[in-house]
Amino acid sequence: MKSVLSYDYTNMMAEVIGEHGIAGNELTSVNTRAREIHAKIEAARASGALGFTRLPYEVDAAKELSGLASELVENFDHFVVVGIGGSDLGARAIHTALTPGIYSHLLPRPKGGMRVSFIGGNTDPRELHDFLATADLTRTVFYVVSKSGDTIEPMSVFLYVRKLVIDAVGEKAHRRHFVMATDKKKGTMRTIVDREGYQSVIIPDDVGGRFSVLTSVGLLPAAAMGIDLSRLLAGAAAMDERIKTSSNLRENPALMYATLQYLADTTRGQHISILMPYAANLKEFGFWYRQLWAESLGKRLNSQGTVVHRGPTPVAALGATDQHSQIQLYNEGPYDKIITFIRVEKFEHDAVVPSAYPDLEGVSYLAGHSFNEIINIEQAATALALTQNGRVNGTITVPALTPEALGELFYFFEMAVVYLAEYYDINAFDQPGVEAGKEAMYALLGRRGFEEHRKRIEERLNQKNEYIV
Amino acid sequence: MKSVLSYDYTNMMAEVIGEHGIAGNELTSVNTRAREIHAKIEAARASGALGFTRLPYEVDAAKELSGLASELVENFDHFVVVGIGGSDLGARAIHTALTPGIYSHLLPRPKGGMRVSFIGGNTDPRELHDFLATADLTRTVFYVVSKSGDTIEPMSVFLYVRKLVIDAVGEKAHRRHFVMATDKKKGTMRTIVDREGYQSVIIPDDVGGRFSVLTSVGLLPAAAMGIDLSRLLAGAAAMDERIKTSSNLRENPALMYATLQYLADTTRGQHISILMPYAANLKEFGFWYRQLWAESLGKRLNSQGTVVHRGPTPVAALGATDQHSQIQLYNEGPYDKIITFIRVEKFEHDAVVPSAYPDLEGVSYLAGHSFNEIINIEQAATALALTQNGRVNGTITVPALTPEALGELFYFFEMAVVYLAEYYDINAFDQPGVEAGKEAMYALLGRRGFEEHRKRIEERLNQKNEYIV
Numbered sequence: 001m002k003s004v005l006s007y008d009y010t011n012m013m014a015e016v017i018g019e020h021g022i023a024g025n026e027l028t029s030v031n032t033r034a035r036e037i038h039a040k041i042e043a044a045r046a047s048g049a050l051g052f053t054r055l056p057y058e059v060d061a062a063k064e065l066s067g068l069a070s071e072l073v074e075n076f077d078h079f080v081v082v083g084i085g086g087s088d089l090g091a092r093a094i095h096t097a098l099t100p101g102i103y104s105h106l107l108p109r110p111k112g113g114m115r116v117s118f119i120g121g122n123t124d125p126r127e128l129h130d131f132l133a134t135a136d137l138t139r140t141v142f143y144v145v146s147k148s149g150d151t152i153e154p155m156s157v158f159l160y161v162r163k164l165v166i167d168a169v170g171e172k173a174h175r176r177h178f179v180m181a182t183d184k185k186k187g188t189m190r191t192i193v194d195r196e197g198y199q200s201v202i203i204p205d206d207v208g209g210r211f212s213v214l215t216s217v218g219l220l221p222a223a224a225m226g227i228d229l230s231r232l233l234a235g236a237a238a239m240d241e242r243i244k245t246s247s248n249l250r251e252n253p254a255l256m257y258a259t260l261q262y263l264a265d266t267t268r269g270q271h272i273s274i275l276m277p278y279a280a281n282l283k284e285f286g287f288w289y290r291q292l293w294a295e296s297l298g299k300r301l302n303s304q305g306t307v308v309h310r311g312p313t314p315v316a317a318l319g320a321t322d323q324h325s326q327i328q329l330y331n332e333g334p335y336d337k338i339i340t341f342i343r344v345e346k347f348e349h350d351a352v353v354p355s356a357y358p359d360l361e362g363v364s365y366l367a368g369h370s371f372n373e374i375i376n377i378e379q380a381a382t383a384l385a386l387t388q389n390g391r392v393n394g395t396i397t398v399p400a401l402t403p404e405a406l407g408e409l410f411y412f413f414e415m416a417v418v419y420l421a422e423y424y425d426i427n428a429f430d431q432p433g434v435e436a437g438k439e440a441m442y443a444l445l446g447r448r449g450f451e452e453h454r455k456r457i458e459e460r461l462n463q464k465n466e467y468i469v
Numbered sequence: 470m471k472s473v474l475s476y477d478y479t480n481m482m483a484e485v486i487g488e489h490g491i492a493g494n495e496l497t498s499v500n501t502r503a504r505e506i507h508a509k510i511e512a513a514r515a516s517g518a519l520g521f522t523r524l525p526y527e528v529d530a531a532k533e534l535s536g537l538a539s540e541l542v543e544n545f546d547h548f549v550v551v552g553i554g555g556s557d558l559g560a561r562a563i564h565t566a567l568t569p570g571i572y573s574h575l576l577p578r579p580k581g582g583m584r585v586s587f588i589g590g591n592t593d594p595r596e597l598h599d600f601l602a603t604a605d606l607t608r609t610v611f612y613v614v615s616k617s618g619d620t621i622e623p624m625s626v627f628l629y630v631r632k633l634v635i636d637a638v639g640e641k642a643h644r645r646h647f648v649m650a651t652d653k654k655k656g657t658m659r660t661i662v663d664r665e666g667y668q669s670v671i672i673p674d675d676v677g678g679r680f681s682v683l684t685s686v687g688l689l690p691a692a693a694m695g696i697d698l699s700r701l702l703a704g705a706a707a708m709d710e711r712i713k714t715s716s717n718l719r720e721n722p723a724l725m726y727a728t729l730q731y732l733a734d735t736t737r738g739q740h741i742s743i744l745m746p747y748a749a750n751l752k753e754f755g756f757w758y759r760q761l762w763a764e765s766l767g768k769r770l771n772s773q774g775t776v777v778h779r780g781p782t783p784v785a786a787l788g789a790t791d792q793h794s795q796i797q798l799y800n801e802g803p804y805d806k807i808i809t810f811i812r813v814e815k816f817e818h819d820a821v822v823p824s825a826y827p828d829l830e831g832v833s834y835l836a837g838h839s840f841n842e843i844i845n846i847e848q849a850a851t852a853l854a855l856t857q858n859g860r861v862n863g864t865i866t867v868p869a870l871t872p873e874a875l876g877e878l879f880y881f882f883e884m885a886v887v888y889l890a891e892y893y894d895i896n897a898f899d900q901p902g903v904e905a906g907k908e909a910m911y912a913l914l915g916r917r918g919f920e921e922h923r924k925r926i927e928e929r930l931n932q933k934n935e936y937i938v
Contacts, residue, residue, distance in 0.1 A: 007938050016936075085794050100599035125818050126870075129817075133569070149832065160823065272782055298798025323554075330767070334778050347595045353625050361917055363618070374592045432801070437850050445846055447830070448834065468475055
């Protein structure tokens with residue numbers, strides 16, 4: 001298939017939007033750099049260093065996952081993803097984009113799929129309670145996703161529901177209620193899988209959590225929803241074909257996107273990157289994007305080890321909803337934002353506003369317009385208003401929100417963030433800044449080896465507090 | 470009742486956190502200004518100018534709304550809020566905080582309440598379709614919230630579902646399936662109500678959308694959920710008593726909060742305001758906060774008419790979830806953020822992690838800890854790590870997520886934003902920056918009087934586009 005995604009950057013340009021936009025000659029002057037970055041990334045790919053770029057082509061692995069999902073669909077009614085961050089945000093994005101989302105729990109099972117829920121993205125006892133009050137454990141399979149098996153949130157939830165499932169169906173039968181996604185060889189979860197004999201699927205060790213949506217992490221849940229995985233992969237592959245074959249900014253949309261984001265941040269101080277899809281189904285996609293951006297780009301050090309404290313702040317907005325919440329700020333506040341819309345030309349369903357009060361000017365003009373038309377007019381009108389106010393904005397368009405289009409969107413942003421990290425000269429693939437918090441947690445929860453750390457923390461927490469009101 | 474909310478600003482202070490914090494003498498030097506602002510706001514309140522400050526005490530109006538809700542609960546199974554922005558974000562926050570949220574649709578009716586849903590915060594045809602596929606219109610009452618009756622999104626949805634309800638139950642009977650919240654005297658919706666004879670409740674004309682959660686806008690849905698409105702109001706009143714009686718920063722938490730936010734933005738460039746509750750139930754509260762902050766503070770002009778382009782960017786984060794998504798950026802990225810946690814000491818339900826693999830160091834230490842304990846340790850550990858990294862952060866604590874505590878939280882942020890607008894010398898209550906977009910929408914949808922505007926827009930949209938990839 002051919003890529004169907006387009007990126008319109010008209011309103012990013014100074015020629016259209018004025019001083020806060022990027023001038024044509026600035027784009028030209030960065031051309032060489034863009035070509036170098038493209039070459040560097042393609043060389044890295046050729047050397048096998050970019051595991052995630054392989055995924056669009058792993059059709060056989062996807063077939064195996066579909067097969068496993070079919071077995072599960074036969075035996076269970078409810079598939080529950082237990083994961084956090086990179087272990088569930090991709091699957092959540094797929095669920096919201098390609099199924100009726102929260103409404104799916106009230107609807108009959110989809111063809112070839114079952115009900116899919118998410119838990120373990122938190123350790124909130126009330127959420128856990130409410131979830132369990134609606135789950136029939138005898139008909140539920142839990143998909144626990146943790147590469148290491150050391151992640152506090154999903155592992156706490158796993159240990160708890162494991163006990164409940166054992167109580168419900170017995171020690172022996174409980175095993176078939178769990179499928180684990182984890183490392184091939186090492187880690188706590190691998191040990192648990194081997195010891196208990198749980199079914200398991202592999203998370204490739206060269207693909208980090210935030211780039212893992214097209215591994216088993218995102219694909220097994222997608223298959224459990226009844227989604228044809230080959231279509232998701234075909235979309236990602238179509239985008240990849242476009243990206244890898246062109247180092248020309250005007251042909252490679254991810255490279256153009258990264259270049260404009262970089263220039264807008266570093267030359268204009270536009271360091272808040274807002275993604276604003278005009279489609280309720282892309283709401284969770286925004287949260288997937290938020291992790292990808294924040295963890296890949298928010299870095300203390302550059303590749304030379306120099307302290308740089310880099311990183312634009314990603315914001316997930318939603319059209320038309322946020323017109324009545326954030327647009328006042330976007331139109332009138334500081335010139336520190338880039339807004340990217342995602343526009344869906346044709347929605348899966350549509351309806352027309354009927355005529356009701358032809359004499360009331362406040363509503364009569366709505367009659368005869370379809371909702372598909374209205375939401376797209378809202379997007380166009382918002383882009384127009386921002387442009388008139390000199391606010392940079394761009395629009396990614398897909399013809400329809402199909403599995404192929406979603407695959408393209410995932411892959412587009414993954415490659416864009418990799419390019420962007422090259423511009424910033426930072427490592428897109430590590431996350432050293434989460435360690436300090438993890439160690440404090442281990443200490444406070446009494447994990448072995450953190451006793452000294454704990455003492456220091458407790459002293460600090462027990463200090464008399466004068467700054468409280 | 471007495472206020473139970475506390476605000477701990479220890480980690481906002483330079484004495485604790487270093488150069489990126491606010492020094493004690495900076496706080497002292499702003500003391501006079503803080504007192505002036507407090508006096509100005511109290512004078513405005515006394516003159517009747519701040520409508521929303523009256524709401525905590527309108528106990529009789531709340532009783533009437535509870536009475537209306539009781540009648541509806543007797544006659545219907547499903548209460549659907551049709552609103553957008555200030556017309557639904559408050560009710561959504563209440564629904565998520567005080568009911569099982571999305572799970573409530575799968576659970577038996579709450580005592581004295583019914584199922585509550587939200588639609589019309591968008592004009593997404595697929596979301597509308599999925600919602601309707603799960604709704605029994607003969608048992609559903611729609612609560613259409615629009616002060617003017619001119620708001621495109623809820624009015625489109627209203628016109629559409631009105632037709633469906635007429636088709637389902639007939640022209641005459643359809644009327645009892647709608648309750649409208651609108652202006653007392655004027656506007657398109659008032660005309661429709663008078664003509665059709667729909668039931669209606671009043672949105673006070675001196676309370677703007679983002680300050681309206683304690684009017685009929687938020688309270689009728691809350692009552693339909695089975696929530697005791699007097700408890701919500703009592704919490705807001707308890708916070709108001711604390712606020713109005715003290716101009717002392719160290720006694721008035723909203724004034725301290727506003728002061729620190731202002732100083733952090735204007736003296737340290739910390740202009741991204743992150744609200745990060747450690748409670749899944751406060752997720753939607755974050756979206757309510759986001760509108761309050763963005764629309765109240767994002768302004769082009771100050772009170773003198775000078776162009777200032779003000780406004781911190783509010784971000785809704787969620788703990789522990791976002792530890793695996795945003796914390797890398799917060800710990801290592803630019804020093805441009807203020808993080809405020811909301812901590813709930815005691816959750817409504819709890820569970821303990823059972824012992825399962827005592828020999829596996831990666832999980833054994835979790836055994837015996839309750840989820841309530843774990844989520845609060847995660848909050849403390851995250852605050853500690855941010856503090857070690859010199860990142861300003863503060864913590865709002867409530868003992869439990871009761872209706873009273875939620876009432877306090879709403880009112881705390883409303884007053885804080887009013888104080889903050891005074892510091893910035895801008896008008897907290899207008900939103901001129903949404904007009905341009907609205908006019909473009911009217912033009913593109915063919916509303917009378919916008920014909921010229923439409924021609925200009927269409928010329929622009931039809932220009933050949935060279936900036937597309």
